[in-house]
Every structure is written in structure tokens, then in C-alpha cells.
Amino acid sequence: MRAILLVEDDPILGRGVKVGLEVEGYTVCLAKTLCQAREVFSHQQFDLILLDLGLPDGSGIDFCQHVRELNSNIPVVILTAQTDENTVVRGFDAGASDYVKKPFGSRELHARIKAHLRSAPFSGQKIEFGGLLISIEERSVQFNGEEVSLNRRLFDILVHFVKNAGKVITRDGLINAIDPNVDIYDRTIDSHLSQLRSKLKKCGVDSVKINSIYGIGYRLES
Ligand code: CA
Numbered sequence: 001m002r003a004i005l006l007v008e009d010d011p012i013l014g015r016g017v018k019v020g021l022e023v024e025g026y027t028v029c030l031a032k033t034l035c036q037a038r039e040v041f042s043h044q045q046f047d048l049i050l051l052d053l054g055l056p057d058g059s060g061i062d063f064c065q066h067v068r069e070l071n072s073n074i075p076v077v078i079l080t081a082q083t084d085e086n087t088v089v090r091g092f093d094a095g096a097s098d099y100v101k102k103p104f105g106s107r108e109l110h111a112r113i114k115a116h117l118r119s120a121p122f123s124g125q126k127i128e129f130g131g132l133l134i135s136i137e138e139r140s141v142q143f144n145g146e147e148v149s150l151n152r153r154l155f156d157i158l159v160h161f162v163k164n165a166g167k168v169i170t171r172d173g174l175i176n177a178i179d180p181n182v183d184i185y186d187r188t189i190d191s192h193l194s195q196l197r198s199k200l201k202k203c204g205v206d207s208v209k210i211n212s213i214y215g216i217g218y219r220l221e222s
Contacts, residue, residue, distance in 0.1 A: 001026070002025075002026050002027070002047045003044070004027070004029070005029050005031065005044075005050070006028050006029065006049075007032075007034075007051045008030065008031075008052040009033065009054075017106075020109075021110070024110055032055075034058045034062060038063065048076075048077065048117055049077070053080045061091060064076050064094040065095065067095065075116035076096050077096070077116065078096045081101070081102040083101045098112060100112060127162055127163075129162045132162070134162060139152075144204070150196070153178060154192060154196045156177070157178060157192055157193070162220065164220070166219065169217050171189055174189060193218065208220065208221075209222075
């Protein structure tokens with residue numbers, strides 16, 4: 001089942017969109033403020049974000065930027081009545097994938113969501129990468145049918161790498177993705193990565209490599 005984070009403070013619209021999407025078979029989490037959106041996004045996996053811009057504690061653009069700073073590829077569809085060119089450009093600059101102008105018809109919204117999800121990996125299902133089979137929901141990793149046992153932090157790091165495979169991930173991006181609320185020093189990141197590399201090596205995973213890009217960060221390659 002595909003999971004959608006809906007960020008919308010208008011109670012009638014929020015409720016209407018949520019119910020409409022649930023009828024279509026999606027799981028929908030409704031956040032009414034930026035603060036709530038940040039909170040649930042840090043703890044749950046989603047496949048797509050629907051984002052209102054005018055929220056009681058700030059602009060949805062900030063949340064969009066926050067999501068992209070975490071190096072997340074998740075599709076972000078902005079729902080807004082503000083469709084002047086400047087706002088639209090600002091939204092795309094912040095990393096939005098699409099705009100839907102309010103008021104919108106539910107069929108158009110559902111069609112756009114479907115189009116974006118077609119190319120996005122499932123959060124609730126298994127991701128395959130270089131022979132690794134990762135279940136986000138069960139928080140488990142397998143290689144050649146054998147369990148690769150990883151603690152919470154190493155699992156989060158691996159998932160973040162796999163979701164951004166082939167891209168350079170900065171240290172800050174990695175720290176933010178793991179836990180933005182905890183101070184993690186550079187050396188701790190090095191130690192996590194060396195643990196992760198050695199765990200993968202121990203399980204015979206030679207098809208996946210976390211390469212260090214000197215002075216910038218890391219890149220996962222298969
Ligand atoms: Ca609003």
C-alpha cells in the first residue's frame with residue numbers, strides 16, 4: 001500500500017483529500033502544521049508528499065527544502081491557490097516535483113499522484129539493490145536469502161544510501177537523514193560507515209560499495 005503524507009491546514013479540504021485517497025487505496029497521514037509534518041516525516045516512510053504552502057507556522061516551501069536537504073527523492077506535489085509565476089518558480093527551486101492549482105478535481109489529483117508514483121520506489125515494500133533485498137516495513141535486509149543483521153542506525157544509513165544510490169551524499173545530509181535532533185560528530189559517521197561496510201563484507205556482499213568522495217561525502221554504487 002502506498003503511503004502519502006498530506007500537509008494541509010484547511011480542515012475541510014484536508015479531510016476531503018484524505019478520505020478520497022483512502023478510497024483509492026492509499027494510506028494517508030494528515031499533518032496540519034509544518035511542525036507536525038517534520039515530526040511524522042522523521043519517523044515514518046512515505047511514497048509521496050502533498051503539500052499546502054500557507055500553513056499556520058510557516059510556508060510549505062520550507063518543508064520542501066527540508067525534505068530535499070535530507071537528500072530524499074520523494075515526489076512532492078504542491079497544492080496551492082498561489083500560482084503566480086514567482087511562487088511556482090520558488091517551489092520548483094525548493095525541489096517540488098509538481099503543482100496542482102486549488103481548487104482541483106479529485107480525478108486530476110489522483111491521476112497526477114499515480115503518474116509520480118509510477119517511477120517512485122515503494123516505501124512499504126521491498127527495495128532491491130545490488131542483490132540486497134531491503135524491507136522498509138520489517139526493517140530487515142537480506143542478501144542471497146541470508147539475513148544481514150543491522151542495528152537501527154546502520155539500517156537507516158543503508159536505506160538512505162540505497163534511496164539515493166549513485167548520488168553523492170554529504171556528511172551533513174547523512175547526519176540529517178539519520179537523526180537531525182542529535183549531534184553526531186564526523187568521527188561517529190566514519191565509525192558507522194566502517195561498521196556498515198564490514199557487516200556487508202562479512203555477509204559476502206561484494207556487489208555494493210560505499211565509496212568516499214574526498215572532501216565531499218559518499219556515494220553508494222553497485
Ligand atoms: Ca493553507
